[in-house]
Amino acid sequence: MTRRTVRVLLLVLACLGVWPVDATAQRRVVWDRLDVEAHIDATGALTVTEAHSMVFTGDWNGGERTFNIRGRQRLELRGLWRVNGNERIALTEDAALGDVDDYAWADRQRLRWRSRLASDPPFADTPLRYEITYVLRGILVDEGGTFRLNHDFAFPDRGDTIEDFSLDLTFDPEWRAPDDFPGTFTRTMIGPGQGLVVNVPLRFVGAELPVALQPQRQSPLLGPAAWALVVLTLAGIGRYFAIEGASGRFAPLETDIDEAWLEEHVLRYKPEVVGAAWDNKVGMPEVLAVLARLEREGKLRSVVGDGGARFSLHLTQGRNVFVDYERGLIDALFAAGRTEITPEIVRAHYRHMGFNPVEFISSGVTFEMRGILPPGTPRPAPQGFVSAGLICLGVVLLGVSAWSTGLPPAVWLLLLPAIAAAIGLSVAASVFRPRLHLGRIAALVALLPAVFAAWATASWLWRLAGRVHLDEPPLTTLGLAGVLVLALAMINMALVGPRSLEVPEVIAFRRRLAAARGYFARELRKPRPALRDQWAPWLLAFGLGPQMDRWSTSHPRATHTNDDERHASRSDDTSESSSSAPAWTGFGGGRSGGAGGGAAWATAAAALAAPIATPGSSSSGSDSSSSYSSSDSSSSSSGGGGGGGW
Numbered sequence: 001m002t003r004r005t006v007r008v009l010l011l012v013l014a015c016l017g018v019w020p021v022d023a024t025a026q027r028r029v030v031w032d033r034l035d036v037e038a039h040i041d042a043t044g045a046l047t048v049t050e051a052h053s054m055v056f057t058g059d060w061n062g063g064e065r066t067f068n069i070r071g072r073q074r075l076e077l078r079g080l081w082r083v084n085g086n087e088r089i090a091l092t093e094d095a096a097l098g099d100v101d102d103y104a105w106a107d108r109q110r111l112r113w114r115s116r117l118a119s120d121p122p123f124a125d126t127p128l129r130y131e132i133t134y135v136l137r138g139i140l141v142d143e144g145g146t147f148r149l150n151h152d153f154a155f156p157d158r159g160d161t162i163e164d165f166s167l168d169l170t171f172d173p174e175w176r177a178p179d180d181f182p183g184t185f186t187r188t189m190i191g192p193g194q195g196l197v198v199n200v201p202l203r204f205v206g207a208e209l210p211v212a213l214q215p216q217r218q219s220p221l222l223g224p225a226a227w228a229l230v231v232l233t234l235a236g237i238g239r240y241f242a243i244e245g246a247s248g249r250f251a252p253l254e255t256d257i258d259e260a261w262l263e264e265h266v267l268r269y270k271p272e273v274v275g276a277a278w279d280n281k282v283g284m285p286e287v288l289a290v291l292a293r294l295e296r297e298g299k300l301r302s303v304v305g306d307g308g309a310r311f312s313l314h315l316t317q318g319r320n321v322f323v324d325y326e327r328g329l330i331d332a333l334f335a336a337g338r339t340e341i342t343p344e345i346v347r348a349h350y351r352h353m354g355f356n357p358v359e360f361i362s363s364g365v366t367f368e369m370r371g372i373l374p375p376g377t378p379r380p381a382p383q384g385f386v387s388a389g390l391i392c393l394g395v396v397l398l399g400v401s402a403w404s405t406g407l408p409p410a411v412w413l414l415l416l417p418a419i420a421a422a423i424g425l426s427v428a429a430s431v432f433r434p435r436l437h438l439g440r441i442a443a444l445v446a447l448l449p450a451v452f453a454a455w456a457t458a459s460w461l462w463r464l465a466g467r468v469h470l471d472e473p474p475l476t477t478l479g480l481a482g483v484l485v486l487a488l489a490m491i492n493m494a495l496v497g498p499r500s501l502e503v504p505e506v507i508a509f510r511r512r513l514a515a516a517r518g519y520f521a522r523e524l525r526k527p528r529p530a531l532r533d534q535w536a537p538w539l540l541a542f543g544l545g546p547q548m549d550r551w552s553t554s555h556p557r558a559t560h561t562n563d564d565e566r567h568a569s570r571s572d573d574t575s576e577s578s579s580s581a582p583a584w585t586g587f588g589g590g591r592s593g594g595a596g597g598g599a600a601w602a603t604a605a606a607a608l609a610a611p612i613a614t615p616g617s618s619s620s621g622s623d624s625s626s627s628y629s630s631s632d633s634s635s636s637s638s639g640g641g642g643g644g645g646w
Contacts, residue, residue, distance in 0.1 A: 153169075154187070229487060
């Protein structure tokens with residue numbers, strides 16, 4: 001009993017009410033037959049006529065054929081007909097698909113036609129026959145002396161079975177196939193996911209190889225474009241160093257620093273303001289600097305246990321002595337009227353609402369920082385929309401080129417180094433720009449993403465310029481423009497991101513602060529640094545707290561001063577002369593909880609200055625067998641696709 005007889009029997013049973021109605025309501029498309037006639041002409045084009053004998057069940061609109069078009073392959077539809085007995089009815093192209101026997105392209109590779117209106121009854125085992133004729137170009141792959149056809153003539157991407165399949169493949173006289181190539185193939189019961197791939201080498205024996213089969217040479221502009229990209233990048237780097245050099249950024253840092261120089265250029269300003277001016281931001285070091293300064297002024301007192309444990313902070317004066325952002329920070333830390341706090345108390349108080357001490361001093365410190373900077377209009381910040389516009393333009397150019405002529409697959413691989421370069425650019429710019437003490441070598445390192453982007457793109461273009469392609473599209477002028485625009489966007493980001501924005505006077509001021517920080521850091525590497533305990537707030541503001549703690553841990557005997565010596569080290573006047581100021585002991589705070597207790601004051605106090613996250617937020621059949629064909633789902637270099645209903 002054939003499948004068609006079974007379907008007729010099921011339909012009769014359904015009409016008699018014996019078989020469940022749902023069985024006939026299932027949506028299904030099967031092929032009674034698919035007959036394919038294919039011919040390769042002298043130019044290498046493949047002309048195909050497919051005769052689809054389809055059986056529809058359910059509320060389908062009509063049929064669908066999806067073509068698998070790759071690389072430089074091109075599809076030309078010659079016609080679509082509905083076959084009714086001996087009559088062939090040509091379908092009409094209409095994007096609306098409003099009438100029966102209309103067809104349209106749903107996208108570049110998917111062809112649809114209407115066989116039923118929405119108001120018509122659903123199909124019930126309804127046979128329909130259609131013929132599709134089309135031409136495929138660019139499907140032969142040049143293997144050096146021979147051309148290979150590797151084409152799937154039975155689209156595997158479908159939902160049901162092709163019960164009977166036949167293929168008749170012929171060639172123009174200019175082509176020679178192997179003597180044992182059959183040319184005719186038949187199959188039965190080709191299931192979903194299976195196709196019929198014909199894989200055969202062909203020799204061209206004509207007088208002259210057609211232009212369509214000649215290797216596709218790349219644009220002659222690729223080589224010059226690669227050189228131009230390199231030259232533009234080097235010119236941009238040279239211009240960057242010229243501009244930054246003229247601003248004074250790369251001038252030598254001052255090294256002749258003594259206490260008088262520090263008093264003139266650093267210690268005359270509040271430490272937290274100095275810290276903000278050094279790196280142009282307010283963070284935890286500035287909070288520590290405020291606490292240390294208030295302790296040196298006698299308004300706070302800290303107690304540090306061994307190794308920084310059991311840290312506590314005490315109010316020694318009324319809250320009315322604190323002004324501006326000091327009062328905001330003190331009220332936030334000493335909440336609920338407390339006069340003594342520990343990191344555990346603060347964390348417990350803010351565990352449900354979150355807490356960031358920086359927020360309480362940021363605006364005030366920034367305001368005072370602007371007051372100490374030399375006057376001048378900053379240079380305009382890099383315009384991010386320039387690089388963003390170039391990226392958008394490059395994507396559009398590549399998209400248009402891919403839509404019209406295709407692109408070499410390797411073009412899309414360029415997106416990986418482009419993304420890596422963009423990430424590197426943002427990191428390099430954020431790290432390098434505010435650190436004015438970094439010199440030319442560091443600047444060159446910050447510009448490495450630009451060099452990488454230019455090198456990757458130029459070397460790829462140079463290699464591509466010497467290649468020819470038959471099995472994939474060449475890089476057209478439009479595609480080349482897209483690649484270059486994307487590369488220039490990355491290079492532009494790299495060159496403007498690390499650029500300093502201040503006027504030369506501000507740069508000179510901030511570089512003096514950088515020189516002071518370098519002096520403090522060098523002294524902390526010495527057993528007996530030329531430092532004073534009253535300078536500790538400025539060291540903390542420069543982010544040298546870890547270095548201070550390391551020095552204290554390495555030299556514990558220097559911290560074994562008694563309480564009188566510690567109190568003597570306090571001074572409300574930061575310009576106290578060196579003759580009356582005690583030497584550096586490591587700054588252990590107001591009182592220590594034991595010998596060496598001050599050895600980790602910065603680390604202990606940092607527990608108070610650290611932000612507290614809010615709950616839930618993160619911190620961090622019969623066969624004609626042949627070696628040239630396959631009826632399974634093996635891959636092919638052309639053809640395939642899908643079919644069914646829609």
